[in-house]
Amino acid sequence: MKHAADDPPTTAALESDRLARVALTWLTEPGNRSVFELVESHGAVDALALLRDGGAPGETLRETVAARLSAGDPLAVAAQAMERADRLGARLVTPADDEWPLPVADLRRLVLTGSTRRVDRETAPPICFWVRGGQPLAETLDRSVAMVGARAATEYGVHTSTELAYGLAERGWTVVSGGAFGIDAAAHRGALTAGGLTVSVLACGLDRPYPMGNAALFDRIADTGLLVSEWMPGADPLRPRFLIRNRVIAAATRGSVLVEAAARSGATQTMHRALAIARPVMVVPGPVTSVMSIGSHELLRQYPEARLVASTAHVLEEVGRIGVDLAPLVRGPTQVRDQLDDESTTVLEALPRRGVRGVDDVAARSGVAVRTALRKLALLEELGLVIQRDDGYALSPVTPTTAPGTPVDTTAARAHRGPPVPPAAGTAAVG
Amino acid sequence: MKHAADDPPTTAALESDRLARVALTWLTEPGNRSVFELVESHGAVDALALLRDGGAPGETLRETVAARLSAGDPLAVAAQAMERADRLGARLVTPADDEWPLPVADLRRLVLTGSTRRVDRETAPPICFWVRGGQPLAETLDRSVAMVGARAATEYGVHTSTELAYGLAERGWTVVSGGAFGIDAAAHRGALTAGGLTVSVLACGLDRPYPMGNAALFDRIADTGLLVSEWMPGADPLRPRFLIRNRVIAAATRGSVLVEAAARSGATQTMHRALAIARPVMVVPGPVTSVMSIGSHELLRQYPEARLVASTAHVLEEVGRIGVDLAPLVRGPTQVRDQLDDESTTVLEALPRRGVRGVDDVAARSGVAVRTALRKLALLEELGLVIQRDDGYALSPVTPTTAPGTPVDTTAARAHRGPPVPPAAGTAAVG
Numbered sequence: 001m002k003h004a005a006d007d008p009p010t011t012a013a014l015e016s017d018r019l020a021r022v023a024l025t026w027l028t029e030p031g032n033r034s035v036f037e038l039v040e041s042h043g044a045v046d047a048l049a050l051l052r053d054g055g056a057p058g059e060t061l062r063e064t065v066a067a068r069l070s071a072g073d074p075l076a077v078a079a080q081a082m083e084r085a086d087r088l089g090a091r092l093v094t095p096a097d098d099e100w101p102l103p104v105a106d107l108r109r110l111v112l113t114g115s116t117r118r119v120d121r122e123t124a125p126p127i128c129f130w131v132r133g134g135q136p137l138a139e140t141l142d143r144s145v146a147m148v149g150a151r152a153a154t155e156y157g158v159h160t161s162t163e164l165a166y167g168l169a170e171r172g173w174t175v176v177s178g179g180a181f182g183i184d185a186a187a188h189r190g191a192l193t194a195g196g197l198t199v200s201v202l203a204c205g206l207d208r209p210y211p212m213g214n215a216a217l218f219d220r221i222a223d224t225g226l227l228v229s230e231w232m233p234g235a236d237p238l239r240p241r242f243l244i245r246n247r248v249i250a251a252a253t254r255g256s257v258l259v260e261a262a263a264r265s266g267a268t269q270t271m272h273r274a275l276a277i278a279r280p281v282m283v284v285p286g287p288v289t290s291v292m293s294i295g296s297h298e299l300l301r302q303y304p305e306a307r308l309v310a311s312t313a314h315v316l317e318e319v320g321r322i323g324v325d326l327a328p329l330v331r332g333p334t335q336v337r338d339q340l341d342d343e344s345t346t347v348l349e350a351l352p353r354r355g356v357r358g359v360d361d362v363a364a365r366s367g368v369a370v371r372t373a374l375r376k377l378a379l380l381e382e383l384g385l386v387i388q389r390d391d392g393y394a395l396s397p398v399t400p401t402t403a404p405g406t407p408v409d410t411t412a413a414r415a416h417r418g419p420p421v422p423p424a425a426g427t428a429a430v431g
Numbered sequence: 432m433k434h435a436a437d438d439p440p441t442t443a444a445l446e447s448d449r450l451a452r453v454a455l456t457w458l459t460e461p462g463n464r465s466v467f468e469l470v471e472s473h474g475a476v477d478a479l480a481l482l483r484d485g486g487a488p489g490e491t492l493r494e495t496v497a498a499r500l501s502a503g504d505p506l507a508v509a510a511q512a513m514e515r516a517d518r519l520g521a522r523l524v525t526p527a528d529d530e531w532p533l534p535v536a537d538l539r540r541l542v543l544t545g546s547t548r549r550v551d552r553e554t555a556p557p558i559c560f561w562v563r564g565g566q567p568l569a570e571t572l573d574r575s576v577a578m579v580g581a582r583a584a585t586e587y588g589v590h591t592s593t594e595l596a597y598g599l600a601e602r603g604w605t606v607v608s609g610g611a612f613g614i615d616a617a618a619h620r621g622a623l624t625a626g627g628l629t630v631s632v633l634a635c636g637l638d639r640p641y642p643m644g645n646a647a648l649f650d651r652i653a654d655t656g657l658l659v660s661e662w663m664p665g666a667d668p669l670r671p672r673f674l675i676r677n678r679v680i681a682a683a684t685r686g687s688v689l690v691e692a693a694a695r696s697g698a699t700q701t702m703h704r705a706l707a708i709a710r711p712v713m714v715v716p717g718p719v720t721s722v723m724s725i726g727s728h729e730l731l732r733q734y735p736e737a738r739l740v741a742s743t744a745h746v747l748e749e750v751g752r753i754g755v756d757l758a759p760l761v762r763g764p765t766q767v768r769d770q771l772d773d774e775s776t777t778v779l780e781a782l783p784r785r786g787v788r789g790v791d792d793v794a795a796r797s798g799v800a801v802r803t804a805l806r807k808l809a810l811l812e813e814l815g816l817v818i819q820r821d822d823g824y825a826l827s828p829v830t831p832t833t834a835p836g837t838p839v840d841t842t843a844a845r846a847h848r849g850p851p852v853p854p855a856a857g858t859a860a861v862g
Binding site: 301369 | 587590591715716717718719720724725728731732735738739741742745800
């Protein structure tokens with residue numbers, strides 16, 4: 001939205017912005033990077049005006065816009081969509097709203113090289129969401145994990161995704177999926193069974209969730225969780241839209257779990273988006289005799305960043321705030337350090353007593369890979385032992401249990417910078 | 432054996448060396464590092480004399496030797512073992528024999544830190560092998576893969592190991608295992624069914640292969656493949672011996688495949704030995720619902736070096752000579768490069784047109800991990816595209832298909848140093 005920072009927008013301006021955003025998603029489809037950039041630089045209202053006047057950058061986009069304009073007036077279509085959403089009990093959420101999920105902005109840097117397919121180019125952040133359900137969107141997605149996989153799932157896959165989703169929901173994590181048959185539905189159901197939150201990100205209008213066979217499931221999800229879509233009410237579930245939708249599942253969550261995937265499945269495509277924006281990518285293995293695990297195993301073979309997970313605990317290890325999810329009994333600095341595995345201890349010791357050290361240097365001194373150092377530093381940060389600075393990481397001056405504003409207890413601070421605590425027995429290598 | 436290099440040992444000296452080696456394995460058990468080092472520096476005959484005279488380094492070893500000496504004369508025991516082996520149709524193989532498998536020398540550098548257990552310290556190279564079967568030992572082990580796993584294997588594990596062993600044996604690879612129930616037996620059987628070679632490395636005398644329930648299998652193995660042991664005929668299958676034996680399975684092969692393992696299984700211990708001497712470590716995943724895959728998944732989670740494999744082709748990719756095993760139709764330099772995956776191409780391009788470049792530098796320039804660079808360089812070397820030098824790697828001056836001694840065709844050499852060939856379609860990323 002375009003307005004001076006110290007001059008709050010009027011209600012009318014806000015409403016125009018909202019209508020323009022809806023009109024833009026109809027005129028050009030969500031995910032278009034040129035459109036997103038126009039909205040960023042000129043605001044939605046001016047971006048819409050520019051496109052209507054034939055000023056779209058690029059011939060393809062100009063042609064798309066012209067074709068749509070011949071079918072109707074974008075603002076009239078948008079106004080109708082708003083009315084339809086009202087009747088449906090759905091709402092529009094834009095970046096101006098408190099419940100806008102900020103992490104989707106990471107899609108700015110989602111560039112999938114090596115592909116000329118349209119769905120691999122249309123990966124810009126969303127400009128608005130339609131939402132059905134009582135929960136606030138951003139808060140619901142704050143602690144969330146995506147779980148995706150094959151529609152033609154096996155009994156093993158359905159069982160495993162149900163169990164994992166149940167376990168995550170039980171620990172207060174939101175399970176996000178795409179509402180498809182198979183793994184998606186099993187993940188939603190597992191979370192619902194645990195009495196937890198689940199979000200279905202759809203690729204069509206919220207009044208016609210696809211597939212129809214899951215209609216009862218979608219109603220249950222909307223009752224306690226959320227149905228979300230970038231497409232206005234009435235929009236058809238066209239095939240490319242599923243792939244364009246997948247980037248939202250990858251970006252709106254803390255990490256993505258793949259349960260079953262045949263070779264070249266749509267679910268592995270979601271994982272590639274998660275990899276491209278450096279979200280944790282987790283893969284549940286399966287029998288090598290199952291065609292529905294071929295895609296999963298290939299992902300594990302091809303990407304060292306992809307982590308094999310076999311349990312809820314493994315998933316939480318990747319996405320969790322260790323202090324909250326893995327070690328609820330942690331109380332003092334000594335206990336916190338007792339919980340550390342060998343690598344975390346080594347990484348912690350590689351930080352200087354004063355000042356900041358870059359990640360590469362920390363990795364080199366601790367003898368671990370850079371990506372391991374990054375993961376361990378993130379955990380140490382969650383534990384309050386380490387602070388991230390612009391130019392690297394530093395030891396935290398306060399103990400993890402010191403409340404904000406409490407004077408620093410230098411004794412305790414010195415204690416947790418002291419000699420390394422032996423690793424806990426539970427972290428020893430197998431064998 | 433101790434003798435001047437230009438003064439070939441007499442038959443009598445050879446025989447004394449052989450007897451002394453056998454006596455030493457009885458007196459102190461195989462794998463003892465002090466004993467191995469004494470044999471290396473003084474020869475087996477003098478090492479035996481030293482131990483008999485109470486000169487063993489370390490009190491524990493002195494006590495072990497004293498206890499054994501009170502039970503018999505080591506040379507007399509050794510002579511009896513030789514006679515027993517003769518009657519059995521077994522032979523003794525020592526480093527003086529052509530069929531001695533040289534790769535077991537890599538056990539010199541097998542040091543398992545962090546463990547005080549005896550089986551983790553007794554990891555020195557073997558000093559002799561008892562062998563039953565018509566094949567020459569070294570040649571049989573030259574192209575070999577170890578396949579290990581749980582005794583209490585599931586049907587899935589038995590099926591998978593049989594299939595993998597069949598596939599490897601069919602491609603001319605020897606399948607090495609430990610003769611136990613479950614995965615071991617399935618691996619041996621798969622290789623036998625393919626009409627291929629299989630080797631069972633035992634932890635007891637060859638006249639009493641353990642377990643007795645596999646007696647018929649052992650006879651079949653000895654008919655076409657080999658039964659091998661470091662322990663003399665009559666030796667009992669004591670529990671620590673299995674773990675000490677495992678280092679030989681890891682070191683005598685080009686890589687080890689783990690098919691099923693519960694948490695803390697003996698099979699994962701073999702894999703740790705393979706990791707410690709940098710042999711390829713491969714793990715077949717399974718359902719996360721199976722307790723018999725917990726150890727396998729933990730290995731994959733804990734060690735980035737461990738590679739998930741789901742097929743014979745995956746195993747061959749890790750251990751195979753690509754030119755022979757993966758790309759039999761490769762004929763010219765252009766075809767060779769066509770076969771390369773993206774990473775191999777990048778690594779190849781990171782080499783200088785003239786001169787040598789170190790591995791670290793190659794890894795940095797090609798943007799891959801050092802261990803990936805090493806693996807790809809090894810493949811490129813097998814393909815004849817790259818030559819290893821003392822201080823790094825260089826482009827090969829001749830084309831891979833040029834026979835040794837053929838004058839260098841500079842046109843072809845220039846061609847294969849030319850611009851990168853696009854990767855083959857088959858290597859493209861999934862999704």
